[in-house]
Amino acid sequence: MSNTAKGWLEPLVDKITHSYASDDRTQRVGKMFLPSRSTIVELIGLIRQLLFPGFFGHKTLTDDGVRFHVGSLLGRIKTGLAEQTNHCMCVERACGECDDPERCRTEAEKMAEGFLNRVAHIREMLALDGQAAYDGDPAAKSVDEVIYCYPGFYAVMAYRVAHELHEIGVPLMPRIITEYAHSVTGADIHPGARIGKSFFIDHATGVVIGETAKIGDNVKIYQGVTLGALSFPKDERGRAIKGLQRHPTVEDGATIYANATILGGDTVIGEGAEVSGNTFITKSVEPHTLVAHDVPRLRMVAKRADKAAESKD
Numbered sequence: 342m343s344n345t346a347k348g349w350l351e352p353l354v355d356k357i358t359h360s361y362a363s364d365d366r367t368q369r370v371g372k373m374f375l376p377s378r379s380t381i382v383e384l385i386g387l388i389r390q391l392l393f394p395g396f397f398g399h400k401t402l403t404d405d406g407v408r409f410h411v412g413s414l415l416g417r418i419k420t421g422l423a424e425q426t427n428h429c430m431c432v433e434r435a436c437g438e439c440d441d442p443e444r445c446r447t448e449a450e451k452m453a454e455g456f457l458n459r460v461a462h463i464r465e466m467l468a469l470d471g472q473a474a475y476d477g478d479p480a481a482k483s484v485d486e487v488i489y490c491y492p493g494f495y496a497v498m499a500y501r502v503a504h505e506l507h508e509i510g511v512p513l514m515p516r517i518i519t520e521y522a523h524s525v526t527g528a529d530i531h532p533g534a535r536i537g538k539s540f541f542i543d544h545a546t547g548v549v550i551g552e553t554a555k556i557g558d559n560v561k562i563y564q565g566v567t568l569g570a571l572s573f574p575k576d577e578r579g580r581a582i583k584g585l586q587r588h589p590t591v592e593d594g595a596t597i598y599a600n601a602t603i604l605g606g607d608t609v610i611g612e613g614a615e616v617s618g619n620t621f622i623t624k625s626v627e628p629h630t631l632v633a634h635d636v637p638r639l640r641m642v643a644k645r646a647d648k649a650a651e652s653k654d
Contacts, residue, residue, distance in 0.1 A: 493542035496528035551588035571605035
């Protein structure tokens with residue numbers, strides 16, 4: 342290294358490494374390594390193949406070969422899922438040198454098995470979601486098209502996978518999965534939200550569903566809908582208190598149209614209610630109620646006449 346390079350490089354290295362030492366929140370030097378985001382994304386792809394055989398991955402499956410295909414996928418998913426779960430547990434527990442690495446690996450393997458035992462249930466829920474999308478969208482030509490093409494359905498699939506992992510106690514990974522789905526679909530669904538059967542998100546882009554939101558069966562929402570928090574109760578240190586109901590409840594059969602914003606843990610959208618687009622709601626809505634703005638008054642002026650009036654002025 343030349344003296345010129347040393348002249349600018351060494352002080353800069355000193356400055357940056359000093360910043361590492363001065364703020365432990367933004368560095369992991371000397372700590373257990375994080376789970377692999379790219380590996381988890383690959384696992385989503387494998388799980389998707391398991392959920393929808395013949396749609397993704399091997400598309401020429403036969404009745405004779407499907408058992409081998411499923412067995413192969415299960416082996417690959419379990420190995421990868423257990424490994425990444427183990428890393429996620431280390432992050433959550435702030436492990437240094439683990440006192441009992443075998444115990445952690447065994448716990449991670451049990452979690453992976455627990456998730457795989459829920460795959461049939463996830464498939465049942467997604468079949469209903471796909472049918473709901475087909476029934477609710479006149480542009481959909483088939484459930485196959487929904488599964489293969491619709492970003493809203495992909496976001497719901499990722500949520501259902503992440504939610505099951507969340508329910509069995511896998512840390513961090515559920516959020517990685519739903520945030521990846523957010524990045525590719527525009528729909529941000531927290532894995533902790535509770536969503537019932539036959540759920541349909543049309544168009545997906547801009548949808549936000551918070552951690553403590555509760556959504557019943559046969560609910561349909563459109564792009565830009567937010568189910569968010571109205572305020573965050575804080576502790577004596579000024580930090581948001583965790584675990585409280587902060588997000589709305591949407592009961593069975595409700596429909597929420599584009600760009601509606603619904604806020605607050607005490608806010609309930611009643612069964613069968615319809616919430617029109619661009620509404621802002623912080624109070625509960627009675628069942629079978631239509632919520633809408635008064636029709637806005639539009640003004641239409643001929644462009645030529647408008648210009649003539651301007652010239653006279």
